[in-house]
Amino acid sequence: MKQLLNNRHPYMFIAPAVILLTLFSLIPILVALVISFTDMNLKGLADWSAVSFIGLENYKDLFSDATFIKSIFNTFFYVIIGVPLVIICSLSIALLLNYGTSWIFNTFRAVYYMPSITNIIAVAVIWGYLYNTEYGLFNYLLSLISVDNIPWLQEPTIAKISLIILAVWKGIGINMIIFLAALQGIPKSYYEAAEMDGASRLQVLFHITLPLLRYATFFVTVTTLIGWMQFFEEPFVMTDGGPLDGTISIALFIYQEGFQYSEFGYAAAGSFILFAMIIIVTVFQFKVQKKDTEL
Amino acid sequence: MATATKRSKPEKALVIFLLIAGGVLVSIPFLWMISSSFKPENEVLAIPPTIIPDNPTIENYIKLFTSMNFAVYLRNTIIIVLFSFLGLLFNAMAGYGFAKYHFKGREKIFYLVLATMMIPGQVTMIPVYLILNAMGLTNTMAGIILPGLAVAFSIFLFRQFMATIPDDLLEAARLDGAGEFYIFFRLITPIAKPIFAVQGILTFIAGWNSFLWPLIIANDESLYTLSVGLSLLQGQYANNFALQMAGAAFMVIPIIIIFSFFQKYIVEGFTMSGIK
Amino acid sequence: MILLIVVLSSILVACSSGDESGSSEDNKEVTVWAMGEEGKLLKDFSKKFEENSDYKVDVQAIPWDQAHDKLLTAVASGNGPDVVQLGTTWVPEFAEAGALKDLSDSMEDYDSFAKDNFFEGAVASMEHGDQVVGIPWYVDTRVLFYRTDLLKEVGYNEAPKTWDELKDAAGKLAARGDDMYGLDIDLNDQITPFIFAWQNGYEADLENNDLNFDTTEFKTAIEYYTSYFEEGISQAQQGKDITQAFADGSKPMFFSGPWMVNIINDQAPDLKGKWATAVMPKKETNTSSMGGSVLSVFESADNPKGAMEFISYMTETETQLEWAKTSNTLPSRTEAWEDPMLKDDPMFATFGKQMENAKPGLQTEKFERIAQELLSSIERITKGGADLEKELKAFNKEAQSLLEE
Numbered sequence: 001m002k003q004l005l006n007n008r009h010p011y012m013f014i015a016p017a018v019i020l021l022t023l024f025s026l027i028p029i030l031v032a033l034v035i036s037f038t039d040m041n042l043k044g045l046a047d048w049s050a051v052s053f054i055g056l057e058n059y060k061d062l063f064s065d066a067t068f069i070k071s072i073f074n075t076f077f078y079v080i081i082g083v084p085l086v087i088i089c090s091l092s093i094a095l096l097l098n099y100g101t102s103w104i105f106n107t108f109r110a111v112y113y114m115p116s117i118t119n120i121i122a123v124a125v126i127w128g129y130l131y132n133t134e135y136g137l138f139n140y141l142l143s144l145i146s147v148d149n150i151p152w153l154q155e156p157t158i159a160k161i162s163l164i165i166l167a168v169w170k171g172i173g174i175n176m177i178i179f180l181a182a183l184q185g186i187p188k189s190y191y192e193a194a195e196m197d198g199a200s201r202l203q204v205l206f207h208i209t210l211p212l213l214r215y216a217t218f219f220v221t222v223t224t225l226i227g228w229m230q231f232f233e234e235p236f237v238m239t240d241g242g243p244l245d246g247t248i249s250i251a252l253f254i255y256q257e258g259f260q261y262s263e264f265g266y267a268a269a270g271s272f273i274l275f276a277m278i279i280i281v282t283v284f285q286f287k288v289q290k291k292d293t294e295l
Numbered sequence: 296m297a298t299a300t301k302r303s304k305p306e307k308a309l310v311i312f313l314l315i316a317g318g319v320l321v322s323i324p325f326l327w328m329i330s331s332s333f334k335p336e337n338e339v340l341a342i343p344p345t346i347i348p349d350n351p352t353i354e355n356y357i358k359l360f361t362s363m364n365f366a367v368y369l370r371n372t373i374i375i376v377l378f379s380f381l382g383l384l385f386n387a388m389a390g391y392g393f394a395k396y397h398f399k400g401r402e403k404i405f406y407l408v409l410a411t412m413m414i415p416g417q418v419t420m421i422p423v424y425l426i427l428n429a430m431g432l433t434n435t436m437a438g439i440i441l442p443g444l445a446v447a448f449s450i451f452l453f454r455q456f457m458a459t460i461p462d463d464l465l466e467a468a469r470l471d472g473a474g475e476f477y478i479f480f481r482l483i484t485p486i487a488k489p490i491f492a493v494q495g496i497l498t499f500i501a502g503w504n505s506f507l508w509p510l511i512i513a514n515d516e517s518l519y520t521l522s523v524g525l526s527l528l529q530g531q532y533a534n535n536f537a538l539q540m541a542g543a544a545f546m547v548i549p550i551i552i553i554f555s556f557f558q559k560y561i562v563e564g565f566t567m568s569g570i571k
Numbered sequence: 572m573i574l575l576i577v578v579l580s581s582i583l584v585a586c587s588s589g590d591e592s593g594s595s596e597d598n599k600e601v602t603v604w605a606m607g608e609e610g611k612l613l614k615d616f617s618k619k620f621e622e623n624s625d626y627k628v629d630v631q632a633i634p635w636d637q638a639h640d641k642l643l644t645a646v647a648s649g650n651g652p653d654v655v656q657l658g659t660t661w662v663p664e665f666a667e668a669g670a671l672k673d674l675s676d677s678m679e680d681y682d683s684f685a686k687d688n689f690f691e692g693a694v695a696s697m698e699h700g701d702q703v704v705g706i707p708w709y710v711d712t713r714v715l716f717y718r719t720d721l722l723k724e725v726g727y728n729e730a731p732k733t734w735d736e737l738k739d740a741a742g743k744l745a746a747r748g749d750d751m752y753g754l755d756i757d758l759n760d761q762i763t764p765f766i767f768a769w770q771n772g773y774e775a776d777l778e779n780n781d782l783n784f785d786t787t788e789f790k791t792a793i794e795y796y797t798s799y800f801e802e803g804i805s806q807a808q809q810g811k812d813i814t815q816a817f818a819d820g821s822k823p824m825f826f827s828g829p830w831m832v833n834i835i836n837d838q839a840p841d842l843k844g845k846w847a848t849a850v851m852p853k854k855e856t857n858t859s860s861m862g863g864s865v866l867s868v869f870e871s872a873d874n875p876k877g878a879m880e881f882i883s884y885m886t887e888t889e890t891q892l893e894w895a896k897t898s899n900t901l902p903s904r905t906e907a908w909e910d911p912m913l914k915d916d917p918m919f920a921t922f923g924k925q926m927e928n929a930k931p932g933l934q935t936e937k938f939e940r941i942a943q944e945l946l947s948s949i950e951r952i953t954k955g956g957a958d959l960e961k962e963l964k965a966f967n968k969e970a971q972s973l974l975e976e
Contacts, residue, residue, distance in 0.1 A: 007398065009392075009396065009475045010392045010396035010397075010398040010401070011392075011398065012392075013388045013389060013391055013392030013396070013475075013479070014388070014389040014392040014393065014404065016385040016388065016389070016445070017385040017386055017388065017389035017408075017444075017445040017450055018389060018404060018408065018445075020382075020385070020441065020444050020445035021407075021408060021411050021445045021447065023426065023441075024423055024426070024441065024442040024445070025411035025419065025445075025447075026407060026410070026411060027422070027426065028419035028422035028423045028426065029410070029411070029414055029418075029419060031419075031422035031425075032414070032418045032419055032422060041668075042643070042646065042664060042665070042667070042668040042670075042936075043667060043668040043669065045421070045643065045646050045647045045668065046646045046647070046668040046669050046670050046870070047668075047669060093317070096310055096313060096314055097314070098562075099307070099310050100307070100310075101562065104311060104314075105314075106555075106558070108314045108315075108318055109558050109561075109562075110551065110554055110555060110558070111318040111321060111322050112317070112318065112321055113554060114321060114322050114325040115321055115322075115324070115325070117325075117500065117547055117550050117551075117554075118324050118325045118328055118543075118547075119328055119539075119540070119543030119546070119547070121536070121539055121540075121543065122324055122325075122327065122328035122331070122540060122543055123324055125327075125339075125340070125344075125536065126323065126324040126327050126328075126344065127324065128809075129342065129343070129344055132342070132809060132810075133808045133809065134750070134808060134810060135342045135343065135810070135811065137343070140343075151808070153809070154808060154809075154954070169321065172321075174497070177493050177496065177558075177561060178452070178493055180489075180561050180562060181456070181489035181490050181492070181493045181561050182456070182489075184489045184561070184562060185456070185459060185489070215455045215456065215458060215459050216455065216456075218455065219451060219452060219455040222451070223412070223448060223451065223452075226412050226413055229413075230413075230415055232415070240759075242950065243950060243954055244947070244950060244951060244954065244955055245947070251415045254415055254417065254418065255415070255417055258417055258418065259417060259639065259640060259643075260639075260939065260940075260943075261939070261940050262643070262664065264421070267417075267418065268418055271414055271415055271418040272414075274413075274414070274415070275410075275413050275414050278413040279410070279413060282409065282413070336837060336838055337814070337815075337837070337838035337839060340812040340814070340815060341815060342811050342812070342815065362611070420640070420644075421643060421644060421647050424644045424647065424648060425647060425648060428648045428650060433648070433650055507637070507640075510633070510634070510637055510640075510641060511637075511640065511641060511644055513631075514602070514631065514650065514652075515629075515631065516631055516632065523634065526634035526636065526637070527607060527608070527610070527611060527632050527633075527634050528607075528608070529607060529634060529635060529636065530607055530608055530635070530830070531606065531607060531635045531658075531830075532828065532830040532831075
């Protein structure tokens with residue numbers, strides 16, 4: 001009897017969400033997979049008989065498309081620098097905010113969450129000003145200490161870094177509240193015991209807090225990586241991929257192909273290459289985590 | 296906090312100083328957004344930007360409320376927000392299922408759930424539309440709500456947090472004869488309050504700002520949301536920045552209210568000992 | 572909790588059934604998709620059409636930025652409206668996909684559809700091959716905006732009339748000092764390079780699938796364009812917002828469309844009397860670009876008859892003038908320009924005159940892509956220091972292969 005219950009219940013718990021996801025995410029993904037082997041474009045969308053299967057043609061073309069190759073390179077650049085940065089920043093801020101409970105800390109929780117809820121147009125206008133080469137605030141401040149103007153958004157490598165700074169600024173909020181929630185889950189008795197043993201602050205941080213945040217850190221790392229692999233909004237509103245395709249990301253490339261130029265087959269193929277890369281990275285993380293927990 | 300009392304004054308001052316310095320940096324665009332909503336159009340893009348408007352005006356807000364079909368958009372937005380909380384419940388249940396039960400295919404199904412996060416949304420937009428169309432749900436509220444109900448991010452987050460709840464707790468309750476749903480609603484939900492609070496904030500924001508599906512699915516403006524209504528104010532060439540900032544500032548107020556309401560629970564914490 | 576679910580789902584069902592008003596009761600309803608602000612204005616405006624006919628018009632306003640996505644789903648599902656507003660650059664793409672009804676057979680039934688009603692440049696955007704796929708609703712074109720006072724200071728009592736004069740005036744204005752420029756050219760604008768090329772006598776030969784980007788006319792035009800950046804007359808970096816730069820005098824000339832008139836009047840009211848518009852400076856010709864919107868009938872329209880009635884009404888001269896007043900756009904019918912309202916207003920008159928010599932972007936669905944490629948090539952020349960000759964050769968090859976794809 002108990003066995004039976006245990007067999008039925010888990011499915012009842014997951015069924016509503018899984019059915020919805022199957023219908024509105026998994027099936028569409030399969031459709032997109034099929035499309036990636038076709039030459040689907042706007043004409044094909046209107047009249048399906050005009051669509052033909054072209055096998056791996058799209059995939060082959062992608063790897064000889066210089067812009068796509070560049071977008072892969074740029075995406076890795078974003079991920080490798082941005083992901084650790086955003087995790088470290090949001091964890092540090094969460095730790096600082098967890099320091100006290102007075103109204104000051106309550107207020108600052110809201111303040112640090114603000115970038116996540118600031119309208120994207122406001123973000124684009126203000127950061128556009130901060131980064132403006134001639135009139136921008138950053139270059140004005142630098143000129144005070146006699147540093148030459150920096151072309152924040154005009155030089156491919158610097159532009160990538162500028163976009164990373166912007167994305168980190170924007171991405172702190174959500175990870176911060178997740179860390180904050182996780183910090184509450186650490187029983188206070190642990191800290192008290194450590195203090196009685198005379199452990200230093202750093203020892204507490206590295207031997208109690210961080211290990212116990214493992215589940216949250218894993219979540220934040222996996223989702224942040226997935227999010228940054230699909231880096232899109234920042235280059236979309238700030239640079240549109242320029243200068244000289246220096247900031248174009250894979251997701252932006254897919255958007256341009258699929259929506260600006262209506263090459264749906266080509267865009268779908270691009271997104272499955274991205275999909276494959278994300279899966280590899282994610283599976284790797286799950287494997288590493290499993291090893292960790294087994295130890 | 297018991298430990299806080301032992302910390303020295305200068306240290307606390309340093310923490311507060313760091314927080315303030317960072318906080319100012321972080322909130323400038325937000326402040327600019329609010330202040331620009333009170334500026335005339337020609338001042339918005341002035342270089343250097345001003346935080347305090349030179350010629351404050353409430354013209355933008357008047358225009359905002361008179362040029363939109365406000366009541367209808369608000370009603371639709373609220374309906375979507377309410378249903379997105381139903382979605383939150385589904386996600387929590389699924390997260391719990393993946394975290395606390397061992398069943399056949401658990402890993403595989405969970406990876407499939409995660410896989411839905413890994414593809415850019417634009418790619419699946421047209422297939423989703425065609426599915427909704429086949430179900431006869433275009434131009435209906437149901438068609439707008441359904442695609443956004445289940446969210447892999449949220450299921451994953453619930454799973455991670457619920458995995459930290461000790462199994463003994465559940466076993467004890469089962470021995471006492473509690474049903475599985477009773478355990479979920481009466482035992483798990485209170486323990487997982489902080490994470491519900493986090494999800495509550497995220498869900499509210501997503502529902503409140505919902506934009507793409509209302510626009511794509513609706514063949515009638517009576518199904519538009521506030522975000523769609525606001526984007527109608529944008530011209531092909533002229534951008535009406537001040538008006539848009541007024542719209543953005545208006546949209547952010549309920550988010551701040553919800554945030555301050557839920558954030559209490561994020562930091563309230565729970566003590567394992569208190570539950571038994 | 573379960574009760575909550577039941578209540579919520581019943582609301583959901585109620586909402587869905589409530590909104591599912593039938594689209595095919597009788598064919599007296601015309602659904603119209605129009606963009607942004609115009610969509611909102613059109614709703615009230617179409618009441619007059621309803622009064623004079625037994626049709627009911629249902630206008631849905633769609634934000635500009637998302638209109639393309641929305642149209643894609645309509646094409647995919649056949650759930651489109653009866654009438655759709657299309658920017659002229661979108662016409663070839665949707666016509667090519669077979670999403671727009673061919674109106675050739677109905678041309679005789681509606682006087683206002685006749686091709687000679689419209690500016691020559693606008694007629695090009697009506698046609699797709701031998702089909703008629705849209706009727707010009709309103710038009711726009713680019714002209715020269717300039718500061719009369721500042722031009723006078725460098726010896727120009729009138730706007731520059733030729734390429735040489737433009738270059739000379741702009742050079743002198745740029746020499747006023749640091750942070751001063753002569754002419755603002757928007758490096759992200761797709762049509763500007765083509766405007767220069769047309770003025771230089773360039774012409775694409777689409778019938779023979781030849782883009783002619785390897786001609787001297789095209790090359791010298793791009794040389795002329797890039798020279799403004801090389802000589803520091805135009806700002807290559809992102810700078811101030813153009814309205815602000817125009818007002819403070821740092822960018823005293825730029826090319827733009829009719830929408831800019833209101834923006835300057837609203838945002839820089841102090842400038843009144845210190846600026847004017849003029850037709851494009853001339854090389855071989857003074858061609859400008861032709862933009863605006865057409866009204867098309869969707870292939871999957873439930874009510875094509877009503878759709879045509881509505882379009883016919885919207886393109887009558889009287890309605891056009893009325894709409895110009897309501898929406899601040901420019902009428903596509905040449906006849907409307909005889910009206911004193913447009914003829915006697917110097918600002919409008921410039922646009923009217925320019926419209927007689929204006930062309931839409933190349934009429935291929937690949938235009939946007941080609942134009943984007945060209946902008947990237949130009950970016951490599953002005954910012955990356957690439958060799959113009961080589962760059963254009965590569966661009967020509969790329970564009971040609973895009974076209975033949």
